[in-house]
Amino acid sequence: MKKDRKEQKGKVQKGITRRGFLTTVGVGAVGVAASSTLLGQKAKAEEVREAKELTKLTLVVNGRRRRVLAEPRWTLLYVLREKLRLTGAKEGCGRGECGYCTVLIDDVPRYACMTLAVEAEGAKITTVEGLMKGEELGPVQDAFAEEDGFQCGFCTPGQIMAAEGLLRANPNPTSEEILEGMSGNICRCGSYPQIFKAVKRAAALK
């Protein structure tokens, strides 16, 4: 399950949880949270990086170490898509609303558009491509294919990663927990009944 910032004691925060983001927006302090809580823990005071200065980064994506040169202001989503060519995660809004960019950071679903690439250094990042077993679909992907849990497919990688994260934390979710776990991902085509069945099937498959 996704956890609020408060619940993840003792762990360095990577990215903004979907629910945590809403909480911060609620108090109008997202900018402060992003700079002090997240970036601040990574970089020491003397290592201040300029927003437009290219910086060496090492990201662990789908089990592989990937070295990139990135501006500190670049989002994880931008680096995944345009620099590492992992285009499964999609940009739908760029501001934590649609969920199309959902990836797992240390097994927790996060909006990659609300996570700076520098924040994700050292964390375990999983994208939809990382669920494939070679040429074969992973169980959650297969369940979505079987239950037709998609139409246009644009939100689908995000839906699948939300389901993957939900099931990693909670292998036997109740119907309510499925609805809660999938509520941060919008499907404008409206395949929610099929997505719901797909998550149920995935839980049975996993």
Place this chain on the structure above:
Amino acid sequence: MASYYEEGVSLPKTPKPGEEPEPWPRKTRVVGTRMRRVDARERVSGEAVYYDDISLRGMLYGAILRCPHANAMVKNVDTSAAERMPGVHAVIHGGSPEAKQYTPIGTWADPTAKRELFPSHCRYHGEPVAAVAAETPYQAWDAVRAIKVDYDVLPFVVDEVEALKPGAPRVREKGNKRVTDKYERGDLDKGFREADVVLEENYRVECQFHDCPEPAGGVANWDGDSLTLWIGTQGVFHPSQAEISAGLGLPLSKCRIISKYSGGGFGGRTHVYLADFIAPLLAKKTGRPVKIATTREESYPDGGNAPPHNMKVKVGVKRDGTLTAYHYATINTGGAISSGGIFWYDRPYRDLYLCPNVLTEGTDVYVNGPPSWPMRAPCHPQAAWAMEQMMDTLAEAIGMDPVEMRLKNMPTYAQDIEGNPPYTTTGLRECIADGAKAFGWKEARRKAERTRKGEIRRGVGMSSGSFEMAFIWPPTTPILKLSRDGSVKLSIGEADMGTGTKTALSMVIAEELGIKPEFIHVEHADTGTTQVCQVSAGSRTIPTSTPAVREAAIKIKQQLLDMAAKDLKVDPSDLVVEGGQIVSTGGKKVKITDVSGLKDRMVIVGVAHAGANPPGKRVKPFCAHFCEVEVNMKTMEVKVLRYLAAHESGRVICKVGYEAQLAGGVTQGIGLGLSEARVFDRQTGKLLTTNMHDYKVPTIKDVPTGMEYLLIDKNDTFSSTGAKGVGEPPKVPPAAAVANAVYHATGIRFTKSPINPLQLGA
């Protein structure tokens, strides 16, 4: 090697050349079954390539500066600082020579309307003013923010009713009223005199955005004077190639549009986005490929919308439930350019229930708002919102059950077409009656009425619907190729925006040829490799393309039989295609791949063209929806608990695609009824709902995940596949059905959408 063909299956009879094929039997082998989509893997693995997933060598990124005012003259654009910024390759605006390469094009509803690119007079918040190409999108946005524009801000009007008042700021020089459209039959006054009860009510439905998952944009690449443009569209030929080539002055042959995947559509992609012109212009200027992926915020002004409706309805009914007269008048707006504010505004009044005396009037008004594009059953759900709530109000007034009253007014012919042609099939009665039975209508109503005194109340409501199209709309020209190894490739221009086109067409081919679907490849939606066709809109794709593809498959079988007849030295009429081989009545057989004609040519080609609808008849889809809601009387929160959609749409080809369309139409309809509304700031005319929090589309928690679908099959044989379209019909009834259920629960008639807690204070 495993055979490409199903063994031991008998296939539909091959008609002689020139003869019409017999309809398929009621029960088919592949068609209508629950088969996994042929492109499921691409869509769940992350492999599907949308325009934004394309990266070309040397590609630049574009960004667009948009007008922050509702109505303003662009006095001066200073790009000097922007041009000097790091990574910036080009800045263009209305005064640049590149902008002059664009010729304003018309809209679907009005070919004489002009869609300008960087206008000197911006008539809505979000109209493009300038654009930048740079090495990263971050640099492009830095440069956009550095462009200085002097605006002369003008008075504005964003409300269509205000816009009609004397003294309102003029959106267009000729005035704010664009046109009033009228339709009339019978004698309205006589109709009202014959009625026992006449009721009148005003209704309003707010503007709905398409809000496509994939924001507008594209990747443009020039090869000399030939353009290739990757975008998301509902039609690579129409609208995209037609509009891009007209706008940029290119021959069709030098304008290639590719859209293998489109993140949504819903009617919003029946026009090209303005961004789709800007990417080629920037690419031309810089000599580099350019990608523009616009932001969610930009997709509200440049992504289409369904017009708001201000409706006045007057209806007469007899005590026995017979309708005598409809008077329907609506004031809508298509925004600042003529773009379909009243497109099909009155169709349910013209032809859903029997009614001899009808007058409809639709007025389209200019306001300082973004243009509306057709949206999934244009104007039908809004018209139904008023009409179907009024049906329930009338039923109550004469003391009749809403289902019973609707059943009193069932048509079997088209009332709004000269000569009243009969429908090929009329499933409306079954949709309503069988739907009510399957839903447990009477029992559910009774049970819900027992919750009247509580804080949490239940209500049960319904609405019916039909749709203007969902029939054959030519052209399309599929080309089917049987290769020497027995595999089959289809080339067809139609889009598959997740609508299941490729799967449905593969199923048609598999049904007819006996080939396993995994050995069929569908090449689609690329003007460079497929044939011109109409846009995937009007629920036309399945009814138009499935009979044509069936015919192409039959033409392959006919050639195979001729060739095999020579090999086997028998008459072609003695032969049938069966399980990967051709078999004679005398027991001779040859495998398809061993037919010498195929071995020699290495390919057999079947070409067909879309046919026509049957003359003298009307093809129409019908539906009825039933739902149960729970309303919290303290907060006015509405939860849809249960939903059943009954549809008569002819033969179902692709079961999963069919159910997906129903779920999607219902979800978008629930959004229209309960949460979606465009809001302008009255002080500034700015669009306020420009993100997915302020503009609330349904989430998984807002719709019943146990939705039920009731298939009404009347065995329509209007075409060789008998499939009507089902993309749009399911969007028509939901908002009205929910409103009727909310009334049943609360006794409050919410005439304005959306029914949300805010309305409590109103």
